Amino acid sequence: MNTLILALIAGAVIGLALGALGGGGSVLAVPALIYLLDFSPASATTASLIIVTATSATALYAHARDGHVAWKTGVLFAAAGILPAFLAGAAAGHLPAAALTAAFAVVAALAAVRMLRPAAAQLPERVSPLKAAGTGAGLGAVTGFLGVGGGFLAVPALVGVLGLRMKQAVGTSLLVITVNSLAALIARTGTSGGDLRWEVIAPFTGAAILGAWDGKRLSAKITGRTLQRLFATVLLAVAGLMLADVVW
Incomplete structure (x- = not known):
């Protein structure tokens, strides 16, 4: 299939994931860039961050307009992760690609399993600033280390640890992902690695941004629990594929 068409299709799918689920874009973008578009692992990681930063910022605007962003919690959560993300991102370049891939797959699978569990009673939305900052710092470190936006971890953390409603967690996670x-x-x-191909990244990003708007509309028609199940299913599938790639 033509490279441009593949880039457009993959971008649209990643955009839908970010717009509807508040995450998962990087989880899908990295394998798509490597296995469909022939990027090296190092270039795929960097390209995915470019794509996800632009797309999540667009999706954030749409969710914020509808009041689905907890700004105080989100700002604390995101700000606490900036330095850990930066430091871990720099350190990750010194580790073998297979080790990073395996770690990523394990973390993604654990997050998916947690979201598939029956929903527990949620906490009040008055969140301790220290709790938000501590959780955000941990997420930032994992994000930088694994080279992904972190939405697949931010959504479960915002729901399960900080007690936000699912739709509000989706919107707030986009702020965290962007930062x-x-x-x-x-x-x-x-x-x-010097082989970023902008002729692929640009249409990929454009399709992802358009897909994010459709994903936002989709999220308004689906219950929070259904979103969680869809999100977890995607994470488990990607984790399995990446682990299989490492083993075989």
Whole structure:
């Protein structure tokens, strides 16, 4: 299939994931860039951060307009992750690609299993600033280390740890993704291997941004629990594929 068509299709799918689920874009973008579009792992990581930063910022605007962003919690959560994301992103460049892939797959699978559990009674939305900052710092470190936006971890953390409603967690996670992805991208500047192909990245990003708007409309028609199940299913599938790639 033509490279441009593949880039447009993959971008639209990643955009739908970010717009509807508040995450999952990087989880899908990295394998798509490597296995469908022939990027090297290093370049795929950097390219995915470019794509996800632009797309999540667009999707954030749409969710914020509808009042689905907990700004105080989100700002604390995101700000606490900036330095850890930057430092971990720089350190990750010194580790073998297989080790990073395996770690990513394990973390994604654990997050998916947690979201598939029956929903527990949620906490009040008055969140301790220290709790938000501590959770955000941990997420930032994982985001920088694994080279992804972190939405697949941000949504479960915002729901399960900080007690936000699912739709509000989706919107708030987009703020976290935008900030953490930008910090990780800055840390990785100059380490992409020199083969970033903008003729692929540009249409991929454009399709993802358009897909994010459709994803936002989709999220308004689906219950929070259904979103969680869809999100977890995607995570488990991707984790399984990446682990299989490492083993075989």
